[in-house]
Amino acid sequence: MSVDKDTVRRIAKLARLALEEERVEPMERELNQILAWVEQLGEVNVEDVPAMTSVVAQRLKMREDKVTDGGQPEAVTANAPLSEDNFFVVPKVVE
Amino acid sequence: MSDPTEFTLAEARDAVRGKKISSVELTQAFIAAMQAARPLNAFVTETPDRALAMAKASDARIAKGEAGKLEGLPLAIKDLFCTKGVRSTAGSNILGNFIPPYESTVTQNLWDAGAVMLGKTNMDEFAMGSSNETSYYKPVLNPWRAKDSNAALVPGGSSGGSSAAVASRICLAATGTDTGGSIRQPAAVTGTVGIKPTYGRCSRWGIVAFASSLDQAGPMTRTVRDAAILLGSMASVDPKDSTSVDLPVPDYEAGLESGVKGLRIGIPKEYRLDGAPPEIDALWQKGAEWLKAQGAEIVEISLPHTKYALPAYYIVAPAEASSNLARYDGVRFGHRAKGTHEIAELYEKSRAEGFGAEVRRRILIGTYVLSAGYYDAYYIRAQKVRSLIARDFEQAFAKCDAILTPATPGPAFPVGAKSDDPISMYLNDVFTVTVNLAGLPGLAVPAGLTANGLPLGLQVIGKAFDEATVLKVGRSIEVAANFTSRPETWWRAP
Numbered sequence: 001m002s003v004d005k006d007t008v009r010r011i012a013k014l015a016r017l018a019l020e021e022e023r024v025e026p027m028e029r030e031l032n033q034i035l036a037w038v039e040q041l042g043e044v045n046v047e048d049v050p051a052m053t054s055v056v057a058q059r060l061k062m063r064e065d066k067v068t069d070g071g072q073p074e075a076v077t078a079n080a081p082l083s084e085d086n087f088f089v090v091p092k093v094v095e
Numbered sequence: 096m097s098d099p100t101e102f103t104l105a106e107a108r109d110a111v112r113g114k115k116i117s118s119v120e121l122t123q124a125f126i127a128a129m130q131a132a133r134p135l136n137a138f139v140t141e142t143p144d145r146a147l148a149m150a151k152a153s154d155a156r157i158a159k160g161e162a163g164k165l166e167g168l169p170l171a172i173k174d175l176f177c178t179k180g181v182r183s184t185a186g187s188n189i190l191g192n193f194i195p196p197y198e199s200t201v202t203q204n205l206w207d208a209g210a211v212m213l214g215k216t217n218m219d220e221f222a223m224g225s226s227n228e229t230s231y232y233k234p235v236l237n238p239w240r241a242k243d244s245n246a247a248l249v250p251g252g253s254s255g256g257s258s259a260a261v262a263s264r265i266c267l268a269a270t271g272t273d274t275g276g277s278i279r280q281p282a283a284v285t286g287t288v289g290i291k292p293t294y295g296r297c298s299r300w301g302i303v304a305f306a307s308s309l310d311q312a313g314p315m316t317r318t319v320r321d322a323a324i325l326l327g328s329m330a331s332v333d334p335k336d337s338t339s340v341d342l343p344v345p346d347y348e349a350g351l352e353s354g355v356k357g358l359r360i361g362i363p364k365e366y367r368l369d370g371a372p373p374e375i376d377a378l379w380q381k382g383a384e385w386l387k388a389q390g391a392e393i394v395e396i397s398l399p400h401t402k403y404a405l406p407a408y409y410i411v412a413p414a415e416a417s418s419n420l421a422r423y424d425g426v427r428f429g430h431r432a433k434g435t436h437e438i439a440e441l442y443e444k445s446r447a448e449g450f451g452a453e454v455r456r457r458i459l460i461g462t463y464v465l466s467a468g469y470y471d472a473y474y475i476r477a478q479k480v481r482s483l484i485a486r487d488f489e490q491a492f493a494k495c496d497a498i499l500t501p502a503t504p505g506p507a508f509p510v511g512a513k514s515d516d517p518i519s520m521y522l523n524d525v526f527t528v529t530v531n532l533a534g535l536p537g538l539a540v541p542a543g544l545t546a547n548g549l550p551l552g553l554q555v556i557g558k559a560f561d562e563a564t565v566l567k568v569g570r571s572i573e574v575a576a577n578f579t580s581r582p583e584t585w586w587r588a589p
Contacts, residue, residue, distance in 0.1 A: 001472070003463065015417060015462040016424070016439065017455060018447035030456055030517065031463070037518055038406040038473070044480050051478035052485065055294040055308050055534035056559055061337050075196040079428035088426050093438045 001039070002032045099124040104168060104267045104321035111157065111167045118157070118167025122150035122211050125169040128265040129213055134586040137250075137259040139174045139232045140182050141214040149211040156209065165328055166209030171266035173257050174215040175222055176202050176312070177301040185303040186218040186230040186253075189429045189449025199301025200333045201270065201312045208328040213266050216256030220451045221420065222277055222305045225523035227255025228514050229453040237285060237507045238263040238582040242548040245585075248507040251281025251523075257315045258285040262582060268316040268325050272302060274309045275408055276503075276527030279539035282315055283502035283552030286541040286578065288322045288569070289315045291527075293559045294534035295340035297326075298333035306415035307338075309408075309531040319540060319570040323347035326562065342560060350563050355571045356390030358564070361495030365401040366526060368504060374551065375501045378543050382499055382553045385575035386568065394495050398487040403480050404529040405521060410464050410477035411532070416454075417461025423449060456517065485533040492558050497568045500526050502539040502552035526554060536562045540569045541578040550580070 003011070008028045012019040019027065054060075073086035082089040099121050102110060110116045126143045146169060153167035177183045177195035184190045198206070206212070219229040226249035227235040235255040237248040239262065250259040254271030258281035261269050271278040273291035282289030290313045297312040304310065314325035327347050333339040362383055367376065383393050425431035425445025432444035450458070464473035491498065504525055513520045530537035536559070539552040553572055557565035 001469070007463075008459070011459050011462045011466065014466060015458050016421075016442040016446055017450070017458060018440075018443035027456070027459065031460060034409060034456075034460055034517060035463075038409055038477075041403055041406050041410075041476055041480055044400070044403055044476075044483065046476060046479035046483070049479040049482050051475050052308075052481040053478075055338070056340060058295065058338075058340055061334075061341075063334065072196075077427075078196055079193055081425065081429070081431035090426055091436055091438050091441055 002035055003028060100128045100264045102267065103318050104316060104324055105318070107168055107267050108165065108324070112162055114157070118150040118153040118211065119147065121167060122146050122169045125213055125266060131587050132263050132265045135236050135238060135259050135263060136233055137216055137235050137256040137263070137265065138171070138214045139184055139186070139217050139256070142181055142212055145181070146211050146213050153209050153211060163207065163209030165205060167211060168209070168267050169211040169213045170205060171213050171216045171257060171260045171269040172202055173254050173270050173272060174218055175272050175303045176270060177303065178202055178212065178215065181215065183215065183303070184232065185222070186220040186232060187449065187451070187454070188231040189423050189446070190303070191231070191430065193428055195301070197301060200298035200331065200335060201302065201329045204328055204331050210328070216254070216260055216269060218256055219253035220454050221303065221416070222253040222272055222274055223416070223453050223457055224252040225276065225280055225520055226508070226513065227252040228510065229451055231451060234510055235259045236510070238586065239285060239507060239549055240582070240585065247510045249510055251284040251507065253277040254281050254315060258282055258287055258289070261285070261287045261315050261317060263584070263586065268314060268321050270312060270329065271315045272310055272312050273531065274305050274412060275531050276524035278313045278315060279527045279537055279554060280503050280523055282539040283541070284507040284550065286550030286580065287315055287317055288319055288538070288540050289313060290322050290326060290538040290562065290565065291530065291536065292326060292330060292562055293536045295338050296330050296560065296562070298331060298336040298339045300333055300335040304419040306412040307419060308415060309412060319566055319573045320348060320351055322538070323351055323566045340560070345563055347563055347566055350567055351570050353567055354389060355386050355568055358391045358497065358568065359394050359495040360386050360391045360568070361394055361396035361491055361498040363396050363398040363401065363491065363498060363500060365398050366500045368525070371504050374545050375504065378551050378553065379499070379501050382542055382572055385572060386499065389571050389575065396491040396494055396498065398491055398529065400480065400483045400487050401529055404484055404532055405525055407477040407480040407484070408528045408532060409460070409521060410473050411481065413457040413461035414465050414474050415461070417458045417465065420454070420458055453517070481532045484529055488533045488535060497564050498556040500554045500556065502526060502554040506545045506549035506551055530556055535559055536565050538565045538569045540572050542572060542576045543578070544580055
């Protein structure tokens with residue numbers, strides 16, 4: 001499988017990554033080089049092989065459903081490039 | 096001792112504990128060494144004031160008889176670990192102003208043990224790289240140079256600032272993280288020791304996420320004993336990381352000298368690469384002979400899916416990265432593009448301006464392999480291959496107690512030599528990446544020099560949570576190799 005320029009533009013949109021028009025062609029080439037290389041996985045017989053879902057044999061831990069942290073709006077917004085009264089500021093999203 | 100930067104971590108620990116040197120004296124010596132080594136560019140952020148304050152507090156605790164396991168020992172921290180109140184960049188422009196309001200579990204464990212932070216080390220952007228050249232904060236230089244050459248070499252990556260700092264003796268030891276080889280490959284090409292523990296041994300909480308099912312923190316040191324000491328303090332059971340495993344942390348230092356007599360060491364035939372330099376193969380054989388001479392039994396094993404590990408990795412890791420890096424949106428933290436009027440445009444521009452070329456490439460690959468219609472063909476297939484790789488190891492460990500392989504396919508290469516060809520860069524991790532896919536512990540230990548004087552390492556792979564055996568085998572190699580070479584200190588002003 002390989003990607004064309006439209007696919008590169010579509011993935012960039014999905015990834016919310018602005019891609020200048022002159023970067024589309026080099027990116028197409030780089031992605032296809034990598035995709036051609038990973039293509040060799042097609043040789044492997046994976047019939048009846050389960051996909052790995054857990055790296056080490058361990059059941060996912062459960063914990064009590066209780067609040068352990070919170071109530072720190074200043075700390076949460078401290079790194080925001082733009083905030084007001086402990087709220088994040090974004091461009092208007094609802095008309 | 097005239098120069099305290101000559102201490103290993105173990106020697107410094109004993110000297111500080113025995114009050115032969117104060118933590119302040121030790122820390123001052125390392126601050127001076129760190130500042131004299133700026134041409135290496137090993138640090139993104141130096142924290143000398145914090146280091147001295149921590150050292151003073153350590154000396155006070157020692158005076159009261161309350162010394163912790165790492166009391167007063169100056170360490171360097173990879174800039175992927177969030178450190179409260181100290182900028183943590185992950186090597187990226189997008190986190191250039193990020194000052195975490197919390198501390199990672201691993202670094203908190205170190206401070207609780209009394210360690211001193213010298214600063215934050217440079218690294219490939221978001222740990223994506225094998226040469227430290229993708230860092231927004233400029234490449235790190237390897238303290239080693241080839242014989243009769245002044246050419247700048249890479250220190251490996253992604254933990255290249257840490258490997259350079261340890262090799263140049265500007266810290267006692269450092270932390271690293273390893274997603275596909277990012278501790279072991281830089282350790283190998285700088286003549287230092289690095290261990291990636293079993294997945295789940297060190298908490299990932301507070302470490303900037305790259306590929307969550309592969310990322311593990313580990314120590315980078317000058318000796319195997321130092322790695323055992325540091326791992327013992329980094330590892331913990333952490334309720335804040337649901338993949339942290341509920342097993343008590345053993346005393347890794349205790350069994351270090353117990354030798355390899357009677358151990359079965361597996362040699363996987365698939366790790367012999369066509370076109371690899373003959374020096375790599377020769378060193379590998381020498382390693383097997385060293386262990387045999389100390390009483391180990393050498394057994395040939397097979398890991399048949401080895402050649403598929405890197406391609407599987409380059410689906411799984413970018414897929415997880417594309418999800419993890421979705422959080423950088425220019426809203427909650429990190430870089431925000433100026434002059435945008437619409438939310439999608441704010442996201443797209445902030446991310447394009449904040450991420451470097453390799454990170455953008457991996458986000459796009461990851462987004463593609465997870466997108467509708469391709470998910471099964473790429474991602475699910477890669478996760479199935481990953482199961483086969485883990486099964487290979489399981490079957491191999493029925494016949495052996497640990498596995499010996501080369502650590503890297505070659506020594507340190509010149510800055511710029513591989514940066515235009517992503518796949519040739521990815522191949523640096525050919526011997527290390529299988530271990531991440533299977534979640535196992537792996538150690539790189541210096542074992543010799545190339546003909547032109549550059550360090551090479553061997554890798555020891557162990558069963559899950561059997562770091563003790565891995566360290567013991569590593570120690571036996573260290574003893575036999577007697578690697579005492581060191582780089583010339585060209586970076587210091589005359």
